[in-house]
Amino acid sequence: MRKQIYTAPMSTTDEIDKLSGEDWMAAKAYTDPDIFKLEMEQIFRRAWIFIGHDSQVPNAGDFIRTRMGVDEILLVRQLDGSLRVLANNCTHRGTRLCAIAGGNTKSFVCPYHAWGFALDGVLTAVPDIGSYPGTFDIKDRSLHLTSAARVGSYRGFVFASKVAAGPSLSDFLGRMTEAIDNLIDRAPDGKIEIEGGHFSVRYPGNWKLHHENANDTVHPGYVHESSVTSARKTEGGVTRQDELVDRGQTKGMMASNGLTSKDWNAIELNGFPQGHSFMGGFYKSGLLAPQQSDPVTETYREALENTHGKEKTAKILGMDRFNNLVWPNLNVNAQFHQIRVVHPIAVNETIIEGYCFRLKGAPDEIFHRAVRFLGTLVSPASMIFSDDLEIFGRVQVGLESGSLERLDNRRGVATDQKTGDGLQSTTSSELPLRTQAKAWRKWMDSKV
Amino acid sequence: MDGLKGMSVIEDLTCFLAHEADLLDQGKFDAWLELYEEDAIYWVPSSAEQTDMKGQVSIMLEDLPLLKLRVRRLSHPRAHAVTPKPATIHLIGNVTASEQDGLVVANSKLIMTQVRDNLETSLSGAVTHHLRRSVDGFKIKLKRVDLIQAGGVFSAISIPL
Ligand code: FES
Numbered sequence: 001m002r003k004q005i006y007t008a009p010m011s012t013t014d015e016i017d018k019l020s021g022e023d024w025m026a027a028k029a030y031t032d033p034d035i036f037k038l039e040m041e042q043i044f045r046r047a048w049i050f051i052g053h054d055s056q057v058p059n060a061g062d063f064i065r066t067r068m069g070v071d072e073i074l075l076v077r078q079l080d081g082s083l084r085v086l087a088n089n090c091t092h093r094g095t096r097l098c099a100i101a102g103g104n105t106k107s108f109v110c111p112y113h114a115w116g117f118a119l120d121g122v123l124t125a126v127p128d129i130g131s132y133p134g135t136f137d138i139k140d141r142s143l144h145l146t147s148a149a150r151v152g153s154y155r156g157f158v159f160a161s162k163v164a165a166g167p168s169l170s171d172f173l174g175r176m177t178e179a180i181d182n183l184i185d186r187a188p189d190g191k192i193e194i195e196g197g198h199f200s201v202r203y204p205g206n207w208k209l210h211h212e213n214a215n216d217t218v219h220p221g222y223v224h225e226s227s228v229t230s231a232r233k234t235e236g237g238v239t240r241q242d243e244l245v246d247r248g249q250t251k252g253m254m255a256s257n258g259l260t261s262k263d264w265n266a267i268e269l270n271g272f273p274q275g276h277s278f279m280g281g282f283y284k285s286g287l288l289a290p291q292q293s294d295p296v297t298e299t300y301r302e303a304l305e306n307t308h309g310k311e312k313t314a315k316i317l318g319m320d321r322f323n324n325l326v327w328p329n330l331n332v333n334a335q336f337h338q339i340r341v342v343h344p345i346a347v348n349e350t351i352i353e354g355y356c357f358r359l360k361g362a363p364d365e366i367f368h369r370a371v372r373f374l375g376t377l378v379s380p381a382s383m384i385f386s387d388d389l390e391i392f393g394r395v396q397v398g399l400e401s402g403s404l405e406r407l408d409n410r411r412g413v414a415t416d417q418k419t420g421d422g423l424q425s426t427t428s429s430e431l432p433l434r435t436q437a438k439a440w441r442k443w444m445d446s447k448v
Numbered sequence: 449m450d451g452l453k454g455m456s457v458i459e460d461l462t463c464f465l466a467h468e469a470d471l472l473d474q475g476k477f478d479a480w481l482e483l484y485e486e487d488a489i490y491w492v493p494s495s496a497e498q499t500d501m502k503g504q505v506s507i508m509l510e511d512l513p514l515l516k517l518r519v520r521r522l523s524h525p526r527a528h529a530v531t532p533k534p535a536t537i538h539l540i541g542n543v544t545a546s547e548q549d550g551l552v553v554a555n556s557k558l559i560m561t562q563v564r565d566n567l568e569t570s571l572s573g574a575v576t577h578h579l580r581r582s583v584d585g586f587k588i589k590l591k592r593v594d595l596i597q598a599g600g601v602f603s604a605i606s607i608p609l
């Protein structure tokens with residue numbers, strides 16, 4: 001029999017207002033499994049969730065297995081070139097259909113009783129169909145794999161929503177398309193492809209903690225103090241071997257986190273009503289930094305100039321933004337040709353995936369530099385990220401076992417400036433947290 | 449590649465690898481690095497059968513200067529990821545050896561068990577050491593650890609394998 005027609009749990013404005021306000025979030029919002037469930041329904045089913053990149057499924061029949069909130073899904077390239085997001089579980093008895101990470105196929109066949117589904121999710125084969133009663137109709141849509149109501153792509157960045165109604169993808173992304181545009185503009189051929197493997201890193205904390213931390217400009221000096229001091233004190237630390245494609249970059253990245261109050265007050269923060277935010281760049285050295293000059297960078301710059309001309313190239317390479325947080329689950333580091341994706345697993349468990357891109361038309365070494373950057377920053381053994389993960393775990397333990405009722409998001413609230421439909425700050429503001437909390441309240445309210 | 453089957457070579461290598469493991473378990477990271485050649489590479493690939501260091505991400509790909517940075521950080525009083533310090537056992541076994549380009553190649557298996565804050569985790573893998581014979585035993589030119597967990601989901605890793 002099929003799944004019941006979905007009815008969303010109700011959450012009233014009053015209830016949500018007890019969980020978050022202008023400059024605070026309730027501890028419960030990070031620790032209560034029921035609230036997590038509600039988030040999965042209200043946010044990860046309804047909002048535009050980042051699923052993957054075009055280049056992961058280039059040809060008809062290509063698919064990857066990934067997640068949309070807690071639900072496993074398949075991103076599948078259709079015969080007509082379009083994309084579908086299908087639930088990865090059989091409509092017969094719920095069995096997980098596909099257990100491999102991805103590949104190319106003509107159909108999905110359930111391992112249990114071999115029901116077969118076409119690439120678009122339509123049920124096409126049922127062994128021993130004659131044993132079913134007359135009421136069983138293989139064409140019944142309820143027997144098809146559940147397909148996300150909306151799949152949208154912004155220049156190859158694929159998002160999905162399981163509901164038919166809601167803002168358009170472009171309204172949802174707002175100005176965050178600037179980061180995606182900038183990443184693609186950095187490719188001389190105007191094409192980018194995910195390549196070079198990826199990381200999946202688990203932390204024992206709530207999913208919101210990742211985005212709340214990513215544009216927090218005060219934490220680096222404290223959380224990353226051990227790597228800052230080590231980088232500053234260790235003589236050498238500069239790789240000698242070509243295979244490592246590092247040449248002091250790791251050391252530079254570690255040292256860059258040593259921000260003083262003067263430094264963090266110079267980093268511009270921008271937040272938008274959709275929940276997104278971005279911060280100015282702070283890695284002032286390194287192989288992909290705007291200031292970098294070497295033969296590979298020069299060759300690359302020339303290739304870009306051939307495409308865009310000198311002036312536009314300078315603009316593209318000069319766009320110095322670090323984390324571009326697309327709420328709720330994507331982070332774009334355009335300058336370093338990377339993305340990070342947030343997958344909530346449970347109220348106190350999250351997986352972060354890190355990927356990098358090859359910029360088509362750029363020298364191989366530009367890609368190798370992006371690979372190296374990903375390794376230094378997002379590897380589970382990263383000397384930088386591992387301290388962030390540790391802090392997420394400590395916040396979680398603190399909230400679960402402590403007496404704190406509200407997390408305080410007030411820093412910088414008096415100095416935020418209005419710009420367009422967003423807010424801007426040049427102090428170490430918690431503006432990105434307030435922006436995220438606002439979007440959270442909006443989507444959690446079931447009437448919206 | 450010639451197999452080295454002499455009992456004494458395997459015994460020497462087993463002693464050497466056990467010594468390396470012991471230095472890591474005791475947190476004697478500076479002494480650990482003394483086992484490495486100046487131009488050594490320490491490599492934990494991100495996937496099995498990875499041959500490409502540049503075009504494929506690695507969990508760790510470091511040379512001596514970077515390892516020195518890593519080790520210095522581990523002993524920093526506010527290295528949060530190692531406060532409290534994890535207790536580890538690096539258990540090595542199944543040692544075999546061969547000779548390649550004048551270097552001794554030791555293959556072994558590793559199980560690293562870690563306990564931190566009452567949480568026990570473990571990582572396991574196949575390890576390859578490329579070793580140069582020196583007056584006082586062996587020096588490491590390349591250490592490669594192929595974790596069976598490679599390609600999957602990891603929690604943070606702080607103590608070297
Ligand atoms: S559960 Fe899939 S065919 Fe029976």
Ligand SMILES: [Fe+2]
Nearest residue numbers: 219220223388
């Ligand atoms: Fe951080």
